[in-house]
Amino acid sequence: MREKADSDLVRRQNRLLLLEALRQHGPLARVELGRHTGLSPASITSISSQLIGDGILQEMGEQQVQADAPQRRGRPLTQIDINPKSAHVVAVKVSIDGIELALADGRGTILARRMSRTSTYDSDPKAFGQRVAEEITALLAKSRTQARRVARIGIAVQGVADSQTGTVVWSPAFRTRNIGVSAAVEAQLGIPCTLANDANMIAEGLISTDRARYGSSAAVVFLGYGVGMGLILNGQVYHGPTGAAAEFGHMNHLPGGPLCRCGRRGCVEAYVADYSLLRWASGEAATQPPSFNAIPEATMLALEAAAHRGDETASGAYAKAGEALGFGLARLIAILTPSHIVLTGPGTRAMGLIEPAMRRALEEGVVDELRRNVEIEVVPIDTDMIIKGTIDRALRHVDREIFAHGTFARRGRELEKTA
Amino acid sequence: MREKADSDLVRRQNRLLLLEALRQHGPLARVELGRHTGLSPASITSISSQLIGDGILQEMGEQQVQADAPQRRGRPLTQIDINPKSAHVVAVKVSIDGIELALADGRGTILARRMSRTSTYDSDPKAFGQRVAEEITALLAKSRTQARRVARIGIAVQGVADSQTGTVVWSPAFRTRNIGVSAAVEAQLGIPCTLANDANMIAEGLISTDRARYGSSAAVVFLGYGVGMGLILNGQVYHGPTGAAAEFGHMNHLPGGPLCRCGRRGCVEAYVADYSLLRWASGEAATQPPSFNAIPEATMLALEAAAHRGDETASGAYAKAGEALGFGLARLIAILTPSHIVLTGPGTRAMGLIEPAMRRALEEGVVDELRRNVEIEVVPIDTDMIIKGTIDRALRHVDREIFAHGTFARRGRELEKTA
Numbered sequence: 001m002r003e004k005a006d007s008d009l010v011r012r013q014n015r016l017l018l019l020e021a022l023r024q025h026g027p028l029a030r031v032e033l034g035r036h037t038g039l040s041p042a043s044i045t046s047i048s049s050q051l052i053g054d055g056i057l058q059e060m061g062e063q064q065v066q067a068d069a070p071q072r073r074g075r076p077l078t079q080i081d082i083n084p085k086s087a088h089v090v091a092v093k094v095s096i097d098g099i100e101l102a103l104a105d106g107r108g109t110i111l112a113r114r115m116s117r118t119s120t121y122d123s124d125p126k127a128f129g130q131r132v133a134e135e136i137t138a139l140l141a142k143s144r145t146q147a148r149r150v151a152r153i154g155i156a157v158q159g160v161a162d163s164q165t166g167t168v169v170w171s172p173a174f175r176t177r178n179i180g181v182s183a184a185v186e187a188q189l190g191i192p193c194t195l196a197n198d199a200n201m202i203a204e205g206l207i208s209t210d211r212a213r214y215g216s217s218a219a220v221v222f223l224g225y226g227v228g229m230g231l232i233l234n235g236q237v238y239h240g241p242t243g244a245a246a247e248f249g250h251m252n253h254l255p256g257g258p259l260c261r262c263g264r265r266g267c268v269e270a271y272v273a274d275y276s277l278l279r280w281a282s283g284e285a286a287t288q289p290p291s292f293n294a295i296p297e298a299t300m301l302a303l304e305a306a307a308h309r310g311d312e313t314a315s316g317a318y319a320k321a322g323e324a325l326g327f328g329l330a331r332l333i334a335i336l337t338p339s340h341i342v343l344t345g346p347g348t349r350a351m352g353l354i355e356p357a358m359r360r361a362l363e364e365g366v367v368d369e370l371r372r373n374v375e376i377e378v379v380p381i382d383t384d385m386i387i388k389g390t391i392d393r394a395l396r397h398v399d400r401e402i403f404a405h406g407t408f409a410r411r412g413r414e415l416e417k418t419a
Numbered sequence: 420m421r422e423k424a425d426s427d428l429v430r431r432q433n434r435l436l437l438l439e440a441l442r443q444h445g446p447l448a449r450v451e452l453g454r455h456t457g458l459s460p461a462s463i464t465s466i467s468s469q470l471i472g473d474g475i476l477q478e479m480g481e482q483q484v485q486a487d488a489p490q491r492r493g494r495p496l497t498q499i500d501i502n503p504k505s506a507h508v509v510a511v512k513v514s515i516d517g518i519e520l521a522l523a524d525g526r527g528t529i530l531a532r533r534m535s536r537t538s539t540y541d542s543d544p545k546a547f548g549q550r551v552a553e554e555i556t557a558l559l560a561k562s563r564t565q566a567r568r569v570a571r572i573g574i575a576v577q578g579v580a581d582s583q584t585g586t587v588v589w590s591p592a593f594r595t596r597n598i599g600v601s602a603a604v605e606a607q608l609g610i611p612c613t614l615a616n617d618a619n620m621i622a623e624g625l626i627s628t629d630r631a632r633y634g635s636s637a638a639v640v641f642l643g644y645g646v647g648m649g650l651i652l653n654g655q656v657y658h659g660p661t662g663a664a665a666e667f668g669h670m671n672h673l674p675g676g677p678l679c680r681c682g683r684r685g686c687v688e689a690y691v692a693d694y695s696l697l698r699w700a701s702g703e704a705a706t707q708p709p710s711f712n713a714i715p716e717a718t719m720l721a722l723e724a725a726a727h728r729g730d731e732t733a734s735g736a737y738a739k740a741g742e743a744l745g746f747g748l749a750r751l752i753a754i755l756t757p758s759h760i761v762l763t764g765p766g767t768r769a770m771g772l773i774e775p776a777m778r779r780a781l782e783e784g785v786v787d788e789l790r791r792n793v794e795i796e797v798v799p800i801d802t803d804m805i806i807k808g809t810i811d812r813a814l815r816h817v818d819r820e821i822f823a824h825g826t827f828a829r830r831g832r833e834l835e836k837t838a
Contacts, residue, residue, distance in 0.1 A: 010429050160788050169788045177788070217660055231754075233652055240756040241636055242792050251753035252746055252784040254673075262786045327671055331750055334670035335650075337659040365671045367681045369579050369588045369596070373661050 011047075012402075014039055018047055019056075019082070019399045023108075023392075024211060027060050027081035048080055056106075056402065058083040082107050087151035087398045090136055090191075091390035093198065094157045096120060096173040096225060097294040099132065101139045103150075104391045106398075112143035121292055125176040129184020136189060150191050151401075154394035155181060156198040156386050158226050160250075163243025166195045172226055172261045172292060194397060196239070198222075198386045200246060203230025203237045204396075205381075205389030206342065218340040219332060220381075221248060223325075223347025225295060226261075227269040233336070237393075248332065249273070253324040258285045261292065271324030274300055274347065280317035281306075297346070304350050318353035325354060326361025333366050333374050341374060344381040351378050430466075431821075433458055437466055438475075438501070438818045442527075442811075443630060446479050446500035467499055475525075475821065477502040501526050506570035506817045509555055509610075510809035512617065513576045515539060515592040515644060516713040518551065520558045522569075523810040525817075527627075531562035540711055544595040548603020555608060569610050570820070573813040574600060575617040575805050577645050579669075582662025585614045591645055591680045591711060613816060615658070617641075617805045619665060622649025622656045623815075624800075624808030625761065637759040638751060639800075640667060642744075642766025644714060645680075646688040652755070656812075667751065668692070672743040680709045690743030693719055693766065699736035700725075716765070723769050737772035744773060745780025752785050752793050760793060763800040770797050 014037070021036040022028060028036065030044050039047070051057040060079040086106035093100040101114040116135055123131065132155065140147055159171030166182020168174060182193040199222045206214045215235050222228040227249030231238040238245055249269035250262050257266025258279065270276050275291040281303055282288065306314035329341060343351070362371060433456070440455040441447060447455065449463050456463070470476040479498040505525035512519040520533040535554055542550065551574065559566055578590030585601020587593060601612040618641045625633045634654050641647040646668030650657040657664055668688035669681050676685025677698065689695050694710040700722055701707065725733035748760060762770070781790060 160786070170786065229754075233657065234655065236653065238652065238755070241758040242756065244789060244792070245754070245756040247753045247756075247786075247789060250786055250789070251750045255742075255746060255780070255783060264783065264786055323674075327674060331670045332754060334666045335648075335664065335751060335754060336657070337661065337664040337666075339660040361674070364674060364683065367579070367589065367666075367669055367683055370663060370666060370669070373663070 014043055015047055015051065015402060016399060018044070018051070019402065022057070022080070022082050023208070023395065023399070027079040029077035029079050031077070033080065052080070055083055056086045057081065084109060087395070088145060088149050089391055089394035089398065090139065090150055090153045091387045091394065092132060092136065092153065092155040093386050093390065094120060094132070094155060094168075094171075094173060095198070096158070096292070099135050100387065101135055102387050102391065103139055103143050103145060104395075106395070108388075108391050108395055110387075110391070112139060112145075114139040114142060119294075120173045121175055123174070125174065125179040128174075128179055129181045130188060132181060133185045133188035136185070147189050147191060150189075151398045152394040153185060153189070153191050153193040154201075154390040154397075155185070155193065155195045156201045156390045157181075157195065158198050158228065160244045160247060161195050161197045163194060163196055163239055166193065168195070169244060170262060175292075192397075194394070196243060196390070196393065197228065197230070197246065199228030199230040199248075200237050200239060201230070201386045201389035201393065202228075202344065202381060203232050203389065204393045205385040206230075207232060207235075207237065208389070208392045214340055214342070217336065217338040218342060219246075219248070219336070219338045220342040220344060221325075221329075222345040223272060223343060224345040225274050227272050227347075228345075231336070231338075233338075248328060251328055251331065253327055258288075259290055261290045268324050268328040272321045272328075272347070277303060277317045277321055280320050281313050283313060285320075300346070300349075304353065307350070307353050315353060318350055319357040322354040322357030323361045326358035327365045329358070329376070330362050330365025330371070333362075333370055337370055337373060339373065339375065341376045342381075343376065343378045344385075348378050348380065433462055434466055434470065434821060435818060437463070437470070438821065441476070441499070441501050442627070442814065442818070446498040448496035448498050450496065452499065471499075474502055475505045476500065503528060506814070507564060507568050508810055508813035508817065509558065509569055509572045510806045510813065511551060511555065511572065511574040512805050512809065513539060513551070513574060513587075513590075513592060514617070515577070515711075518554050519806065520554055521806050521810065522558055522562050522564060523814075525814065527807075527810050527814055529806075529810070531558060531564075533558040533561060538713075539592045540594055542593070544593065544598040547593075547598055548600045549607060551600060552604045552607035555604070566608050566610060569608075570817045571813040572604060572608070572610050572612040573620075573809040573816075574604070574612065574614045575620045575809045576600075576614065577617050577647065579663045579666060580614050580616045582613060582615055582658055585612065587614070588663060589681060594711075611816075613813070615662060615809070615812065616647065616649070616665065618647030618649040619656050619658060620649070620805045620808035620812065621647075621763065621800060622651050622808065623812045624804040625649075626651060626654075626656065627808070627811045633759055633761070636755065636757040637761060638665075638667070638755070638757045639761040639763060640744075640748075641764040642691060642762060643764040644693050646691050646766075647764075650755070650757075652757075667747060670747055670750065672746055677704045677707075678709055680711065687743050687747040691740045691747075691766070696722060696736045696740055696769075699739050700732050702732060704739075719765070719769075723772065726769070726772050734772060737769055738776040741773040741776030742780045745777035746784045748777070748795070749781050749784025749790070752781075752789055756789055756792060758792070758794065760795045761800075762795065762797045763804075767797050767799065 017037045084105035084107045091102045098117045102110045103112040160169040162169050168179040170177050182195050185193040202220050218232045220230045229246045229248030231246045250267045253268050254266040258270045260267035260270035274295045279285045279288050436456040503524035503526045510521045517536045521529050522531040579588040581588050587598040589596050601614050604612040621639050637651045639649045648665045648667030650665045669686045672687050673685040677689045679686035679689035693714045698704045698707050
């Protein structure tokens with residue numbers, strides 16, 4: 001970068017601004033692009049022509065301007081959008097009971113899906129990257145897409161993911177630790193591959209969905225087979241120095257508490273996750289080891305029904321979970337005071353059972369002056385949000401590549417040729 | 420911003436880049452400025468001439484280039500630096516036993532100081548802003564500086580500070596809550612005023628001191644009369660949506676624990692602060708209310724000496740503090756995994772007594788895979804770091820004003836006239 005003249009840097013920055021505005025708002029007319037980016041009409045015209053020439057953007061059908069826009073009565077406005085053929089990305093979601101895949105175009109529209117039910121827990125760690133590569137190959141074959149048309153692969157896993165090395169450091173989905181994934185996938189397919197924590201990918205999806213609401217600072221907490229968190233700080237998903245941050249589920253609630261799947265005692269997850277609720281209800285939380293098996297939805301529905309019927313061991317389990325969750329959120333608020341905390345995941349189905357103890361713990365756990373600025377809400381987010389967020393992040397990486405290399409012309413034209 | 424052409428925006432961005440480079444590295448030759456900012460020689464020349472003309476920058480004496488720089492053998496390089504007269508700022512540190520003030524020039528060099536020993540705790544909350552304004556007026560009178568030469572005032576307080584409204588929401592230095600300060604100071608002196616938490620100001624100071632080490636993500640934890648924290652995330656001090664974030668001292672350690680000065684039970688501070696150590700040593704932690712009095716250093720030194728002599732109630736108090744601190748840091752690591760945690764403040768004098776229990780708690784409290792990436796270090800930071808950080812932040816605000824308004828010419832020329 002040192003040798004480049006700053007005019008080039010500025011041109012690339014402006015290109016990125018334009019792509020970001022289109023990712024966020026969808027198709028826009030040139031005047032609207034000017035409004036969203038702060039760029040001059042001349043710059044918008046020059047950058048968009050260039051990107052259209054490179055096959056990154058395309059002009060859409062004409063749109064009649066509303067009659068109440070006085071200056072441009074009836075003049076048709078051509079909208080510009082990202083060319084869906086500009087880049088393809090693959091999102092992979094690895095969880096304890098399977099590998100889920102999706103192929104998306106340059107606008108993030110999903111073109112094909114694949115689901116492979118398999119127990120990852122006992123899979124061979126050395127062969128896992130290879131296994132993921134094979135699944136991707138099968139997805140691409142199914143949708144008749146050439147591997148070289150895929151610009152990036154994003155993989156989301158439960159647990160601690162080191163994005164820098166592409167390694168699953170620790171995950172409840174695997175028996176062994178430190179499983180290298182990205183390098184094997186890249187070697188096999190020749191496509192850049194990024195690994196990240198699945199709850200962080202929900203946060204990516206939230207930013208894309210409602211930047212005005214969640215774009216400043218928010219925490220999304222996933223309740224279900226595990227407890228995950230994604231953090232949005234100063235407008236970006238926070239990954240921390242190694243990409244392994246935001247492990248809310250493995251934040252200690254009580255020293256010496258029940259054993260967690262991570263090997264420590266008293267983590268929030270050891271009170272709140274599905275396996276923990278079942279363990280509390282069994283009355284043997286203090287001695288029973290954590291379960292690593294996938295838990296059928298019916299089992300959790302039965303526990304909820306028992307609690308609603310007034311079964312005290314069942315409702316006691318939800319009260320324990322609510323208390324741990326409430327103190328956990330209180331600690332999070334003391335440190336970060338996010339403007340929004342979004343509770344999501346299948347575990348929120350039982351919110352009515354969890355909430356009274358959670359609210360009490362929140363009140364006890366942190367001074368009102370900090371708590372009153374935080375909005376806590378339950379948002380039913382489809383687990384598909386993980387796939388969607390992984391796609392969004394992969395596309396943002398693709399945009400950054402355009403920024404870093406100054407041009408996307410080669411890839412763009414190449415893709416057009418092979419289209 | 421919408422109406423402005425982007426060339427103006429770019430020019431202002433480049434000015435800010437240049438100022439940031441000089442703040443970080445001190446005086447630089449034009450070629451070095453190019454290397455640090457990525458700007459072209461033509462841009463550097465044009466921006467620096469402009470800023471020199473405006474009185475924001477100035478040329479320094481000539482510097483002989485080392486003989487081993489081949490291309491420019493022996494050619495003298497003129498260095499550029501920030502003009503110390505470009506702006507003055509005032510830093511105010513409010514603590515339980517007094518108000519400390521410093522006047523600094525545009526390079527952050529302290530020109531004058533003032534210390535007013537006073538018990539803030541029982542001061543009239545309505546008149547406090549007025550009181551601070553009077554102290555600033557006295558400081559300026561002492562140094563024969565006109566108020567209109569001061570570009571910004573920064574105030575650092577213990578406790579929860581709402582930067583948006585300039586209000587001390589809650590502080591152990593005051594009996595009452597929600598004390599408006601900034602507005603009163605601004606009304607009295609006509610100078611923009613920013614209020615912030617004191618530990619956040621230590622973090623500002625750390626970034627200026629060693630950006631390479633602490634500039635990515637770090638937490639600084641202050642131990643002493645209270646427990647404070649400043650967070651550096653993605654290269655910036657994190658203030659949260661209201662400016663009240665990073666209240667590590669008021670993060671819950673144990674539900675139902677001893678009463679904290681904030682009114683909740685079991686906060687980290689209620690185990691670790693000076694008053695808490697004394698309360699543990701008294702054997703009445705469960706029933707004794709927290710003390711709001713300033714504690715003489717001699718009292719803490721006596722407690723340390725007793726613990727070193729083997730007094731079990733005394734050493735037990737430090738073990739309690741170490742455990743709470745260790746679990747607190749473990750929880751922080753689970754959420755943010757900062758690359759560095761800096762322990763500082765007078766409380767670190769007793770680190771030898773605290774550390775064994777702290778290390779045990781850290782190991783119990785968070786999985787090794789997250790902990791191993793965090794370096795925990797004890798750095799003896801002068802409490803003057805709060806003043807220094809407040810000055811640095813005020814000057815960064817001044818730079819941002821130059822950025823926002825596109826020019827500083829008016830103020831610059833005005834200052835030169837009055838100099």
